[in-house]
Amino acid sequence: MSENVVKILDGNTFVVSDERGDIEASLTDPTGLFSFDTRFLSRWVLTINGERLGALSVDDLQYFETRFFLVPGTGTVYIDAKLSVIRQRSVANGFHEDLTILNHADKSVSLTVRVDAACDFADLFEVKDALKKKGKYSTSTRGGKLVLGYDRGPFSRATEISATKSARVDDQGLTFRVRIPAHGEWSVGLDVVTAKLGAGQAPTKAADPARVRARMARNLDRWVSDAPRLECDWDPLKRTYRRSLVDLAALRFSPPIAGGRSLPAAGLPWFMTMFGRDSIFTSLQALPFTPELAATTLRALGDWQGVRLDDFRDEDPGRILHEMRYGEMTAFEERPHSPYYGSVDATPLYVILLDEYERWTGDRAIVRELEVEARAALAWIDDYADIPGGTGYIWYQRRNEKTGLENQCWKDSWDSISYRDGSLPGFPRATCELQGYAYDAKVRGARLARLVWKDEELAAKLERDADDLKRRFNRDYWVEDGEYFALALDQNGRQVDALGSNNGHLLWSGIVDKSKSRAVARHLLGPRLFSGWGVRTLAEGEARYNPIGYHVGTVWPFDNSVVAWGLRRYGFKHEAAEIASGILEAAEFFDGRLPEAFGGYERSQTKYPVQYPTACSPQAWSTGTPLLLLRTMLGLEPHGDHLVVDPALSRGIGHLELLDIPGRWGRLDAFGRGRVEVGRRHR
Amino acid sequence: MSRMVTKTNDPTERFFEALATHGHEPLLRKGAGSTRFEIVDGKRTLRWLVTVEKGDISVSRRNGPADCVVRAQKALFDRIVTGKMNAVAAVLRGDLEINGDWRLLVWMQRLFPGRHGRRRTGTAGYARRRR
Numbered sequence: 066m067s068e069n070v071v072k073i074l075d076g077n078t079f080v081v082s083d084e085r086g087d088i089e090a091s092l093t094d095p096t097g098l099f100s101f102d103t104r105f106l107s108r109w110v111l112t113i114n115g116e117r118l119g120a121l122s123v124d125d126l127q128y129f130e131t132r133f134f135l136v137p138g139t140g141t142v143y144i145d146a147k148l149s150v151i152r153q154r155s156v157a158n159g160f161h162e163d164l165t166i167l168n169h170a171d172k173s174v175s176l177t178v179r180v181d182a183a184c185d186f187a188d189l190f191e192v193k194d195a196l197k198k199k200g201k202y203s204t205s206t207r208g209g210k211l212v213l214g215y216d217r218g219p220f221s222r223a224t225e226i227s228a229t230k231s232a233r234v235d236d237q238g239l240t241f242r243v244r245i246p247a248h249g250e251w252s253v254g255l256d257v258v259t260a261k262l263g264a265g266q267a268p269t270k271a272a273d274p275a276r277v278r279a280r281m282a283r284n285l286d287r288w289v290s291d292a293p294r295l296e297c298d299w300d301p302l303k304r305t306y307r308r309s310l311v312d313l314a315a316l317r318f319s320p321p322i323a324g325g326r327s328l329p330a331a332g333l334p335w336f337m338t339m340f341g342r343d344s345i346f347t348s349l350q351a352l353p354f355t356p357e358l359a360a361t362t363l364r365a366l367g368d369w370q371g372v373r374l375d376d377f378r379d380e381d382p383g384r385i386l387h388e389m390r391y392g393e394m395t396a397f398e399e400r401p402h403s404p405y406y407g408s409v410d411a412t413p414l415y416v417i418l419l420d421e422y423e424r425w426t427g428d429r430a431i432v433r434e435l436e437v438e439a440r441a442a443l444a445w446i447d448d449y450a451d452i453p454g455g456t457g458y459i460w461y462q463r464r465n466e467k468t469g470l471e472n473q474c475w476k477d478s479w480d481s482i483s484y485r486d487g488s489l490p491g492f493p494r495a496t497c498e499l500q501g502y503a504y505d506a507k508v509r510g511a512r513l514a515r516l517v518w519k520d521e522e523l524a525a526k527l528e529r530d531a532d533d534l535k536r537r538f539n540r541d542y543w544v545e546d547g548e549y550f551a552l553a554l555d556q557n558g559r560q561v562d563a564l565g566s567n568n569g570h571l572l573w574s575g576i577v578d579k580s581k582s583r584a585v586a587r588h589l590l591g592p593r594l595f596s597g598w599g600v601r602t603l604a605e606g607e608a609r610y611n612p613i614g615y616h617v618g619t620v621w622p623f624d625n626s627v628v629a630w631g632l633r634r635y636g637f638k639h640e641a642a643e644i645a646s647g648i649l650e651a652a653e654f655f656d657g658r659l660p661e662a663f664g665g666y667e668r669s670q671t672k673y674p675v676q677y678p679t680a681c682s683p684q685a686w687s688t689g690t691p692l693l694l695l696r697t698m699l700g701l702e703p704h705g706d707h708l709v710v711d712p713a714l715s716r717g718i719g720h721l722e723l724l725d726i727p728g729r730w731g732r733l734d735a736f737g738r739g740r741v742e743v744g745r746r747h748r
Numbered sequence: 749m750s751r752m753v754t755k756t757n758d759p760t761e762r763f764f765e766a767l768a769t770h771g772h773e774p775l776l777r778k779g780a781g782s783t784r785f786e787i788v789d790g791k792r793t794l795r796w797l798v799t800v801e802k803g804d805i806s807v808s809r810r811n812g813p814a815d816c817v818v819r820a821q822k823a824l825f826d827r828i829v830t831g832k833m834n835a836v837a838a839v840l841r842g843d844l845e846i847n848g849d850w851r852l853l854v855w856m857q858r859l860f861p862g863r864h865g866r867r868r869t870g871t872a873g874y875a876r877r878r879r
Contacts, residue, residue, distance in 0.1 A: 219842035263842060368854055372775060373862035375834075380862065396840035403836040437774050 070096065075129050075156040075281065076318050077101060077330070077337040077391075078259065084120040086133040086152040086162075087111060090185070095192050097184075098160060098224075099334065100259045102392035104192065105159065105224045106213075108183035109257070111152070113137050113166070113176055118150055128315035129281050130155040148174070159224070159259045161274035165252040168245040176245065180255065181238040186215035186222050188392035189335065190400055200393075206234040212260070220396055223261035229254035263391070288314045292354050295695070296722040301653040302691075308657030309691045312683040313351060317358075320365050320389070328362040329689075332661070332681030339389045339404070341366060341411025342475060343685050345418050350626060350689030352425050353696050353726055359422045360431060366415060367438040371406050371445075376464040379407040379473075383445030385415045387470070400468055407470040409450060409461040410499055412442045413506035420509035423517075424703045427729030432517040443510045443527065446503050452493045457534055458554065459503050462493035474499060475624075476565075476602065480609055481616035482553050485563050487608030490555035497550050498567045500538050501574030507531035508575065539578045548584040550577075564588060564604040566621075569628025572635050582635040589628055590640050597668025598647045599625040605665070612665035619662040619677050622648050623686035626693040633697045638713035645694040646715030652691060659687040699723060699735045706730055712737030760787055760822060763829035764796045767859070768807035777803035779855040784814035789822035798856070816848035831861030 072081050078100040082088045090097045090107035098106035111118060118135040125131055132153045136146035147170040153163045168174050185198070200217025211226040211234050230253045232239040245251045254274070288310070295306045317327035320339050329351070330336060331343035344366065348359040371384035378401045379387075390402035401407075416439055423432050432439070452460040463469035470477060474496045482496060483489055511527035514520045542550045544562050550571055551560035568585050571577050577585060588594055593604035599620035603610050611618045625648050632641040651674040652659050661684040664675035699721065700711030708730055714721055714737050721737040764785075779800040787794040797814060799806045820828075824843055827833040835857040838844040846853055 220840075221842055263840065368778075368851070372858045375862035378834075391840055396837055396842075398834065398837050403834055403840060434778070437777070 071123055071125070071131055071133075072334050073129050073131050073154065073156050073160075074315065074334055074337065075277075078156055078159070079334040079337065080154065080156060080160050081334060082109070084123050084133070085111070085118055085135055086131075086154060087117075090187075095335070097187075098257060098259070099189065100159070101262055102189045102338070102390050102395070103222055103263070104187045104189075105184060105222070105259045106182065106257055107185040107187070108181055110181040111135075111150075111164070112179045112181075113148065113150070115177070115179070121149075126153075127282065127285065128311065130278060148176075155274055155278050157272040157274050157277035159257045161272075161277075162255040162257075163252060163274075164255060165250060166243070166245060167250045168248060171247045173244060173246045173249070176243045178241040178243050178253075179238060182211060182213070182226050182257075183237065184213040184215070184224050186213075186393075188394045189390070190392060190394045199397075204236045206236065209234060211236070211239065214261075217393065217397070220263065220393060221261050222263055222393075225256075225258045225260040227256050227258075229256075263396075285311070285314050288355075293726045294722075294724040296720075296724065298719045299717055301657070302649060302718070302721075305649060305652045305657035305659075305691050306695070309688050310354075312658060312688040313347075313355065313358075313685075316347075316683065316685050316688060326361040326364075327358065328365055329358055329685045331686075332684040335681050336685075338391075339365060339369075339386070341385045341387050342408050342414065345385075345411060345414045346623065346627075347685040347689040349414075349418055349421060350623075350686065350693040352421060353701055353728070354692050356422065356426050356727060359418055360428070363415070363419055363422065363431065363435055366411075367435050369404055370438050370441060375406075377401050378403070378405055379463055379465050379469050381406070381445060381449040383412065383441035383443075384449065385411040385442060387411060387473075401465055405469070407463055407465070407473050409459055409473045410475060410502055412445050412450070413459070413499070413502035415439070415442050416506040416510050416513075417502065420513055423513065425728045427706070429517050432513050436518055439510065439513065440523075443506065446506065447530075450503075453558075456495070456558070457530075457537060458495045459499040460493035460495045461499075476567075476616040478615045478617075480614070481602075482561055483563050483603075483607070483609045483617070484561050485607055490553065490559075490561050493556055494553050494561070496553040496567065497538075497542050498570035498574070500534065500542070501571040501576040504531050504534050504538070504576040505574040507534065535576050535578070538576055539581065543581065548581075549588050550585070563607045563609070564593065566594065566600045566602050566624050566628060569600060569624070569631045572631025573627050574631075575634060577635070579635070582637075586632060586635065586637045586640055589632065590643060595644075596620055596647075596665050598651045598663070598674050599644060600628050601665040602662075610665075613675070613677060615662070615677070618665040620651075620665050620674070621662045621687075622651075622659040622690040623661075623684075626686075626690040626697075629694060629697045633700065638700065638711070641697050642713045642715045645698050646717070649691060649694060649715060650717075657691075658683055659690055660684070661687055695721075695723060699737050701726070701735060703728060708733045708735070710735040710737070714739065759826040759830045760794070764798075764807055767798065767805060770805050770859075772803050773800075773805055773859070774803055775858045776800050776805065776855050779803070779852055781815035781849060781852050782812070783816040783818060783852045783856060784811075785825075786817060786819040787822050787825050788819065794822070800852070800855070814848065816846065816850065816852040818853060819845040819847075828860055835860050 070081050080098050081096045088096050088109040097104040116137050117139050119139040121134040135150040149167045151165040203214040205212045214223040232241050243251050292310050316329050318330035319327050328344050329347040331340040344362045348362045351358055366385050369386050371380040384406045386404040386406050387408035389404035394400040395402045450459040461473035507527045508531045511524040514524040544551050549564050550568050551562045552565050553561040555561050569589050593606050594600050601618050603617040609617045625644050629641040629644045654673050660676045661679045662677040698714050702709045724734045725732040782799040785796045797808050797810050828835050
């Protein structure tokens, strides 16, 4: 696969091509036109007189639109072309491409312009795992259109390719015979339409590209102008902020049931779908900026909340989904994503988001509207998550042992949960941050029960349970000789005693005894966890520590934003600012777009953050990270109908203003000054 | 006589009979609208109109207009209402055809039973350690 991939998208329809605009996918090569988790075009190659083209430059106009400048011939150093080619492509029910050829010579030219097209209709899962197709392909050329089809029983998908000028259409593409006068130009519009989308979607037709472009551009402008304005004396932060807002716009996804409203998908392009954990965390991070994302996330996840026991989907009553997919393997139940419920953090996080959303917006109507879902989520924690029974903790162990997820917490790789000596525990496992989320969900659930549902009995029960959970947790998980909380309890109730960033999530949830918080904060900013850029997922010195191991040593921006939030919660505002400072300085190296993770190397050793190679960029919760760090630096906290501002800025920022912050107060401005200047003290 | 027996044992008919007496369903309290089920059984098409109003369910055999039309072969629908097949996967496959507002089906599918399910139960090792 080419290193230089170009991506454009609208919701879960996206195009990945090389820098010439060509697509040459194989079953394992993730380029093409995708929609609803199915590839609708796997080959799209432009030639002129049988010759491939070379790229001069690519203009990423918007996230939904790109322009490629090309010349005939490839790989030469010296270019003296008499022709230039411009491909301008935008996403619209598939994509639309305006192809323009300019003749720079002083005499006319005759050209054969050819676009090869083909499709393998691969499911995204097949692209990932290189699996064979089970259905039948078809090709037809009728009415000047090339129609590519795939059928497996009732499962039917089709792509229609047409042009605005007459073309010779054959089974493998379109050919144009063109004559361009001296210094003249020729152009054609090409439409590739996802004609049969499936997934309960009506058949689609080519959309008017100009109108689609105009609508999407208007929508993006409105999105950015509705968000708070940032003023500060550190320009990279302004760029990072703007980048985050635009990327967040691109990551919006409207599930078929959300009535046109959007929630944040997990990552672009491969995770453009509803995820419990990622959609919730990103909504939390973005809450002070774009609160409407949280409302849609809560409603959509509520609509799909589990209602029954289904082992294949790891579904329980009250459980919030992990991931929804629409492709062929899901349709034929070769994968359980219809939807799949195998995460154990999404359910308590759902209650946390509902409460946090109400605290910011004052929208009690949604708390009433989702009362049944929130109660069911709280009940799930007690009734289904305590797998051994009688422990009062959240555990995970998949019931779908073939295609389900083994690790159902955010650190979901096989080796992420280990003892100090590197050995791995069995199942079930009860990772520590899950207990923090459960505690916070109960505390917040009690507040909602009292305030909105007027159920004093439930509120009192939840508070009792939360107190009890906190007491037991501080005893069972505390590693005495290390003064931190163990990663997990194993199947025998023994501590999985490695030190990880999960400790920061515990601060965020409030489950940590005040007397233990200083030791935890010391670890988070100490040499074993803090690299200088951020907090490592696993501490240096643990047997499995590896600075480029996915969850065993890399630094995750999302993780750090939660850690910073946690430090603030316990009053460690300068420590929080230290982390904000490291992560935001790292963002500068990535043009304001934080990757999913980067290496855990010591900052002084590499001087720059080493990116961990991942398929998705931007990743939603990395995109949300600068937003949450702004919140923690300014110390923004709703307090009744007021917004409390208590700034502690990262080094290098002299002044910081966030203007027009939306919330239950209407719109308010927040100001911060100086490295460690302390604003109004409220805690 | 034999027709009577067939009817009472028929999964689809039984499902709608039970639905008619179900009354209020909190899981559907956000659903407002009507769904017509067209169940194709050989040459005949069986129709049920299910109307949901703030969680109150009513069922009739009228052939009126609906916000959502769900169409399926009877053999397949029998499997869905007995928990042998997942409705959402059937929609993605094209076995269950939907025309109109498919939010209604997302809510309705909560009333279909699950495929197989059992709870995880206790781990002996842990039980030994508990105080």
